[in-house]
Amino acid sequence: MIGSGIMGSGIACHFANIGVEVLLLDIVPRELNEKEKQKGLSLEDKVVRNRIVNDSSQSALKSKPSPIYHQKFASRIHTGNLEDDIQKVSEVDWIIEVVIERLDIKKQVFDNLEKHRKQGTLITSNTSGIPIHFMTEGRSDDFKKHFCGTHFFNPPRYLRLFEIIPGPDTSEEVLDFLHMYGEKFLGKKPVLAKDTPAFIGNRIGIFSIMSLFHQVKEMGMTIEEVDKLTGPVIGRQKSATFRTVDVVGLDTLVHVANGLYENVPEDEAHDLFALPNFINTMMENKWLGSKTGQGFYKKIKKDDGSSEIKSLDLDSMEYRDQKRASFTTLEMTKTIDNVADRFEVLINGKDKAGDFYRKNFSALFAYVSNRIPEITDELYKIDDAMRAGFGWEHGPFQIWDAIGVKKGIEMMKEEGYEPNSWVTEMLEKGSDSFYTVQEGNTYYYDIDQKKQVKVPGQDAFIILDNIRESKEVFKNSGVVVEDLGDGILNVEFRSKMNSIGGDVLDGINKAIDIAEKEYQGLVVANNGKNFSVGANIGMIFMMAVEQEYDELNMAIKYFQDTMMRMRYSAIPTVAAPHAMTLGGGCELSLHADRVVAAAETYIGLVEFGVGVIPGGGGTKEMTVRASDTYQKDDVELNRLREHFLTIGMAKVSTSAYEAYDLNILQKGKDIVVVNPDRQLAIAKKQALLMAENGYTRPIERTDIKVLGKQALGAFLVGTDQMRAGKYISEHDQKIANKLAYVMAGGDLSANQEVSERYLLDLEREAFLSLTGERKTLERLQHMLKKGKPLRN
Structure with missing residues (x-):
């Protein structure tokens, strides 16, 4: 990796993520810094x-979100400089240049590399x-044959686009x-692009953003209104448009937009790549976003020590209180869950939002x-690139299909746009959509x-x-059960946020019934967007408020x-978690025979945040897993404490690889898949x-070693100290003590072997008792209203 800036280090980390040894090189400093001078x-x-x-x-390894799946993977990256270590490139298989975007500097780097790279090196x-x-x-013929563009998007770990841009002499073998x-190893979405300015992703993406920049002034809109309209409601990030630009950096956007303005003079939208006045002013003021502390938004510290976020008024160019946007x-x-x-x-809206979408989508489609x-x-x-x-x-053509191709053209014409002739020709040829599904495949x-x-x-x-x-084999309001072929069924959650309620549990049981009779296995x-955010806490809250404890106990x-059926059915079960896999979603994964996790899986037992302990077998299972780690002459209490803290601190892995450390995923059994498209x-x-x-x-377990009063006493002393030190609240202590009681196996006088059912009964009793606490109800209600945990 030649160049260790944000992109170079990020790409190096992602190759280390997948097990590749990386040599990261950069230039030698021209002068000493103050610290080096002081050290002589x-x-x-x-x-x-x-x-x-x-x-x-x-700096990259310390950044948030982390560019690396696990900090120990950083040992796969070796560093050096372009003078002392350049000869080492003769030992590598692939060289990636990630230096400053200046052709003259890139050519100097290639001159140097060509002296040392071996023939056939990518x-x-x-x-x-x-x-x-x-x-x-x-360059030499061998260099040209093995050279092309490989454009990663920032941050390389998280954004999956991998544009491959062949040069005039790049061999087909290299492209293949x-x-x-x-696709297979880096987990990316490879897209072959032509050698045109900004390639595919940035050409369309920067057009879309610059079009919005001009549109916001024309329509007299606020940045809050645009961010409201261009966020999750249309399947985009919460940061939407202006907040995303703040995170990425306005200078980065301007650099690409200026490049397009200079290099695509024939583009019909050429003038849109010219910077609006408010962008020029922000560049002059160095209001570049998060990196300079202010951009379209600015965080202000108040006199009482709290902070608030101000918004930029694009007319006055001054920061003001945020305005709530509603349409x-x-x-x-x-009420429409499917984006x-x-x-x-x-597009049929009769207000400013409708006008905005008609103008925005019309310009994009054209x-x-x-x-x-x-x-x-x-x-x-x-579409893949976007x-x-x-x-x-x-992607744009998928949105157009969702509106209807003919309807989209009518809308475009009303807004003064015309589609390219191939679109009308497509309709004349009898195709009324850009995509179709035939026999399970996309056309x-x-x-x-x-x-x-x-x-x-x-x-x-x-x-x-x-x-x-x-x-489809079975369907209810919470799940669809599909036949994947070869005797394997799949249970797909279809509930809101994939939460697990009665309908989902019914669906899982029904799928197991069917699979045990007619199939070989279940996935x-x-x-x-997320595998599952956990149990349906709305249902739990309502039962608890109404004090329907018998019904809650049954639930x-x-x-x-x-x-337990997931674990002890007659057919093998596999869970395939990805993204947020919290609470009940984690408990389901803990009980599958095997887990095939996406690398980007953020998994954990987070029930403490709503005032309870894991009640769907999660507490039992972490106790079982602690017991299974006990070795002869081991300090067993330390092993149990690790698992106790995993629940008590609501630890969530920041990747599937970190979940091995928490013993939520098990080495030698559960596997991680880097490309989520391959996961199923x-x-x-x-x-x-x-x-x-x-x-x-x-066979159900009856051999789980619990430590009784030995563990319970130690945990209670620990929670007392945490409370005395004001690290936890009184209610936190109460929940932790309930957890301790379950994981110790109760107040047994000595170590003893118990059954899973025994632990499940303790777990359920503790969960139920906590739902009778006022402060637990407050936590549940706060989570339902605000979507955030309450510390009370």
Whole structure:
């Protein structure tokens, strides 16, 4: 990795994430800093010569969110400088250049690299806009053959777009390898792009943002209004537009926009890439966003020590109190959970929001239709780029399909736009949508062939959206059970936020019933934003408020029994968690025979935040797992304490790899998948593998070693000290003591072996007693209203 800036270090970390050894190189400092002078160091000392690369990599490793799955993976990155260590590039397989975006500097770097790289070594540039063909001028034939652009998006760990931009002489073998490696190993969405300014993602993405910048002034809108309209309601990030620019940095956006303004003079939207006056003013004032402490938003410290966020008024260019944005049109979408179904409602709005969406989508549809074949020949690549690089839930052509192609054209014409002629030709040829689903596969309209063609690369994936209707075996309000083929069923949660309530538990039990009679195995997976945010706490709150303790006891027992069925059914069960997997979602994963987790899985038992302990078998299971780690002559209490703190501190892993440390995932059994598109297919294979190897129904455990009063006493002393030190509240202590009682196995006088059912009864009793506490009800209510835990 040549260049250790934000992108270079980030890419290095992601290669380390997947197990690759990385050599990260940067320039040698030209002068000593103050600290080095005080230590009496010279420019010849190695610690000085590697200062830039080491400072950069350490800064990256400390950044939030972390660029690395686990801090121990950082040992796979070795650092050096471009003078002392350049000869080491002869030992590597792939060189990635990530230096400043100046062609002259890049050419100097390539001159130096060509002296040392061995024949056949891959060499790619992470440029975000410099034409690839300029970089290969004067290079050897072998260099040109093995050279192309590989544009990662920032942050490299989290954004999945991987643009591959061939040069004039790049071999097909190299392109095939990069596509395969990017998808299979790096977990990316590889998109082959043409060598045009800003390639695909930034060309469309920067157009979309610059179009908004001009539109906000024309329509007299506030930044709060635009962020309200361009966030989760249309399947985009919570940070929407202006807050996202603050995070990324206004200077970064301006750099790409200026490059486009200079390099696409023939673009019909050329003038949109010119910076509006308010952007120029912000650049002059160095209001670049988070990095300078202010941008479109500014955090202000108040006299009482609290802080508030002010918004920039684009007319006065002064910061003011935030204004709440609300629109009648958005209110009409509140009951529509599926984002794709909202677009038709949004463009038919009769208020300012409706006007905004009609103008915005019309401009976007016209622009993307005109970029084919300039930036790509295939429309699906534009959608892939926007989803994987900018976090859009739906790409432009998918949004257009959701509105209806003909309806979209009518809207565009009313707003003064025309689609490219190939769109009207598509309609004339009998295709009335850009995409279709045929036999479980996605097809797109191919402009050259003038027909629907299968999107390549789907063979390794199972896409639930494509098979849900045709492969449905059972359905209720909470789940859809689908036949994945080869004797494997899938349970897909379809509840709000994939929370686990009675309907979901019914669906899991029904799926197990069906699978035990007619199938070989069961997977629990979904394509939701999060795997599951946990149990339906609204239901728990209502029962607790009404003091319906018998019903609540039955509901908790039903949850526990369902989790036990996951563990002790006659067929193998596999959980495939991803993203937020909290509370009940974590408990389900703990009880599956095997877990196939996406690398980006944030999993933990967080019930303390709502005033209870894990009640769906989670407390029992962590006690069992602690018992299974006890070794001869081990300090068993220390092992149990680790598992107690995992629950008591509501620890959540920041990746699936960290979940191994918490013993939520188990080494040698559970596996991690970097590419989430492959996760369901791999989970299915794991279920099938267990079935074919002669899966036998397990026997419930009766051999769990609990430590009784020895553990209980130690934990109670610990919670007393935490309370005395004011680290926890009185109610926190009460919950922790209940947890301690369960995990100690009660106040038994000595170590003893107990059954899972014994622990489940203790767990359920503790959970129920906590729901009778006023402060627990306050926590539950606060979570339901605010979506955040309450400390009381």
